[in-house]
Amino acid sequence: MIDVLLLLAALFFGLLTVYSRDNVYSAVSLASAAGAVGAYYAYLTQFAAAFLIFVIYIGAVMLLVIITAAMYGGVQRWGGRYFLATTLVFLAAAALGVLLWGIPPAKPTPVQLGDLLPAVMLLIGVAAVSLVVGIEVARRV
Amino acid sequence: MSPAVVVGFILILLGLYSIATTRNLVRVLIALELVTVGAFAALAPLASVNPSLFFYGVLILVMISVSEASILAALIFRTYALTKSTDVSTVTGGREP
DSSP: OHHHHHHHHHHHHHHHHHHHSHHHHHHHHHHHHHHHHHHHHHHHHHHHHHHHHIIIIIIIIIIHHHHHHHHSSSSGHHHHHHHHHHHHHHHHHHHHHHHHHOOOOOSSSSOHHHHHHHHHHHHHEEEEEHHHHHHHHHHHH | HHHHHHHHHHHHHHHHHHHOOBBBBHHHHHHHHHHHHHHHHHTTHHHHHHHHHHHHHHHHHHHHHHHHHHHHHHHHHHHHHHSSOBBBBGOOOOOOT
């Protein structure tokens, strides 16, 4: 089930890559499609190949593609939208964090909430940094 | 045919379609990377048959995509520096008369 979901996510982001008009949205969708394929590799327990995709491919190639796309027609033109998107992501991450913090795991479940909390805290940190970048971009437009 | 191969072929076809229909070099770069992502997905069934061959296949594909992306990025930067545009149709020098 998870493998089909990951492949469908890769397909969805691939479609978004082709049909998105803005270069940066397109490049970020491409990175998400690559991330879904990398997660599929991890699901197949091919961790070395998943590492190659996440670190070398997304960390180097996708970074180059996103920066190139941002240089020639990017989301900086719409600072307000960028700020709105980063605010929404931050609020969603904060709400998820509060929810997980407030509900202690009563009994062992297939998904351990205790292990999920540090990941959500990391997500909140990334969302906060994105929000700061969004505010700076919105101020300079 | 496994779902990963089907998704991989669809992604490759989407990338080729995007390359065929755009004249913007940045979109060509993005579409080429989409073809690479499709190739990654199509390679996945090899993991259960021969994991070491699969790893080397992914490694070679990553190396190819890195070199291809750097060449295209250089082309984009140079084209923009010369023509103030990333549209390939603005490059007129070197064509057949």
